[in-house]
Amino acid sequence: MNAATLLTRLYPPAVRERWGEGISHEVSAAGIRSWPDTLAGAARLWLRPGDWPETSTGQTRRVLTVALFALTAATGLLLRSAEPSTTLRADVHHPATSLWLVPLLLGIGLAVPLPPLRGAALRSLTATALRILAAPAVAVVALCLMAWSGAAEHLTGLAAAAAVTYYWLTLGFVALRLCVLVARIATIAHLPTTRRLSTALLYIGTGLALSASQNLLAALRTALRPGSLAEGVALGLLAAAALSTGRDLRRRRA
Known part of the structure; x- marks a missing residue:
């Protein structure tokens, strides 16, 4: 498992299902310098469930x-x-x-x-x-x-x-x-x-x-x-x- 996949898994499930592939691609392209922002983004989204998409009822x-x-x-x-x-x-x-x-x-x-x-x-x-x-x-x-x-x-x-x-x-x-x-x-x-x-x-x-x-x-x-x-x-x-x-x-x- 590479770092981009691991960091993407830190996001809420609905976010991963909707945008996980794009997040992983961006992290892979940006490299290690994007890791702090990726972690901060995952933390912010966990605190804001109102922003999650619903992929199932x-x-x-x-x-x-x-x-x-x-x-x-x-x-x-x-x-x-x-x-x-x-x-x-x-x-x-x-x-x-x-x-x-x-x-x-x-x-x-x-x-x-x-x-x-x-x-x-x-x-x-x-x-x-x-x-x-x-x-x-x-x-x-x-x-x-x-x-x-x-x-x-x-x-x-x-x-x-x-x-x-x-x-x-x-x-x-x-x-x-x-x-x-x-x-x-x-x-x-x-x-x-x-x-x-x-x-x-x-x-x-x-x-x-x-x-x-x-x-x-x-x-x-x-x-x-x-x-x-x-x-x-x-x-x-x-x-x-x-x-x-x-x-x-x-x-x-x-």
């Missing part, structure tokens, strides 16, 4: 539904990668630290595709879910068994590094397969309306913005750690992406 809603859950998975991995935070924990005894979860969970709930209430469709959906999640489930069980056995606590050197690598590969694999499952469900389920999707993105963006603000304020009040600062900035960027996409989708509906 409901395509924009399907793509955005999967992208929304991919954003949620990325948020989970980001929060897990940082040191345990006292400002973003989910704790009923500390509602202030859990406030950001309220709009986030509301947004996720609004974006969930509703499965068809037909026997054959439900059986097909169940079989698909089992097939997609079987390997991640085995990986998680192996990870839990290793943790419960206490063996991980006594590992050193390369063995410890391998265990940590397996842990993160497992989390990433689970996140990826869950996104694949959402993509498969989106082809047969009742997708959320454009209005629900835009509202879901705005709720999720608000929750991420709250989490970024809480994290950065806590970091400023205490000894500033590069990890906390990077986490706050990353959450802020994810929030900006969700809010921008939600506003553009609302503009399109209007």
